Amino acid sequence: MKVKVALRILLERSVKKMGKGMNPIVKTAALEMIELAYNEGIYVQISAGYRSLEEQASLYGQGRVYIYNGKNYSNLAKPNVTNAKPGQSYHNFGLAIDFFIVSDDGKKAIWTVNSKWQRVAAIGKELGFIWGGDWSSFKDYPHLEMTGGLSYKQLQAGKKPYITSPKTSKGDGHIMSIQKTINSRYKTSIAVDGVYGPKTRSALIKGLQVELYKQFNKKLVVDGKWGPKTKNATVTIKKGASCNITWILQAALYMKGFNPDTLDGEFGGKTEAALYKYQKASRISADKLAGKVTWNELFA
Template sequence: MTIALRTLLDRSVKKMGKGMNPVVKASALEMVERAYTEGIAVQISAGHRSMEEQAELYGRGRAYSYNGKNYSNVAKSIVTNAKPGQSYHNYGLAIDFFIVSDDGKRAIWTVDSKWQRVAAIGKDLGFKWGGDWSSFKDYPHLEMTGGLSFTQLQAGKEPHLPFKLEKMEMPKTCKGDSLVISIQKTLNSRYKTNIEGDGDYGPETRSALIKGLQTELNQQYNKKLVVDGKWGPKTKSATVALKKGAAGNITWILQAALYMKGFNPGALDGDFGGNTESALFQYQKASKISADNIAGQETWNDLLA
């Protein structure tokens, strides 16, 4: 295949959008990666869908209004029987997928052995496949419901989803990695460290990350730590918990540390968004620490100790 795994993953993240359940999102990306190792290029085509988007789909081929707005489009064919709130997509619990040509330029919708193999990988990860339904076959569809009905989800009940991955990692960094070199240069300029820009995540780069964290904790939270690049109990206890929405240099350090461990948070921009949340969640599960999507003391200690 000439299409890169990273391209398929990036496209899939974009298509799933915001509002995905983190277990569903992480499992979907793992499915893409596992299929790729078997020579199958697959991409997620849809993920979270708003109620308005669901209304638009339901209105294709029929007269329909929702929340006072007309969504009728009788000129088109019916594509779904699910009204708003009656699709697991509306709760970030479902995805759709398709096979991609080896060069990444064409979507292939033929349900053949490759398609069935991807569905089997998905089921192994905990998804239910629409191709197994008896009344209506929905071959692109995979969902994790946690056994909850639409009524329960509409009432705000959260599903408890089994996490079936022993380890979920993005490709490991290696010596000469250009992004690691960029991280090293940023550390040198921002925190006056003097590490070699060789693209290798070694002890010196780890120490520089700790120095950066100690510096930021002192400046932003008046922690009065000794900036020595050593991970000790005082530094551990001084760490602050980060979650989605956080922004700034400490978030950048978290992103850099995750990338160094092989979990790609996307752009290292200091903004704790969906990609960073997904990478953190994957790292926490792989490291067998509390997978709460929050970078607290336990996570910082595991990343930098």
């Protein structure tokens, strides 16, 4: 009979792999993800965290001829593993991690992207991470990142990302306020626990469905499920909008780690800035408009 790997072992291995250059909030969220997954019987480990520019150069040099700072990092005997040059990876700034699943005894790495893998990614997203598996152009299934909406060039120039505290199981006061408003406004009964989980996400979708019907006569089944009918019924809102749909947008942005500062239903400059940062980080059109693509990115 195999002995189940201890949570402590997974955490210790992951701390070692992430290194000393991690953003503390990103590191905390990564460890919380491991613990939450462990509680569901999924054993996950971090394989990479902070990566120096020299390490990035070595990785980029695999499969190609590459010289960085006068040093040859070429390794044609191995296949390409990244298209990011030094300074072009969020790993270089301690804002990204890679993960994988391990066997129950913790001795074997499992790289198959199955339901367990997708569940870990979902937990990571609930904690504020962006998952590489959601990208449309290049799928990077082990990758999770928190960018604070900053580009590589901004980070290279020394700009510091603003990342809110991870939405851990210890509870987030702003999320608790959102949950109370949802319960009051849409007659739901979700737990006011400060955690952005599946039930809170579903309740937000219900709220959007209700508002689409009330304000735009969109005939939808209010079921809290994100399907093609709800996606197609969404409307585009922009700066200047004042309505409950704007409040839902603000709440959803906050859940993703992009704080609009106030949740007042008023689409002002700070909401627009948070939306823009989220669009950039999600690699969708950063047009500062909350339309079908943005709504789908927030709730799909």
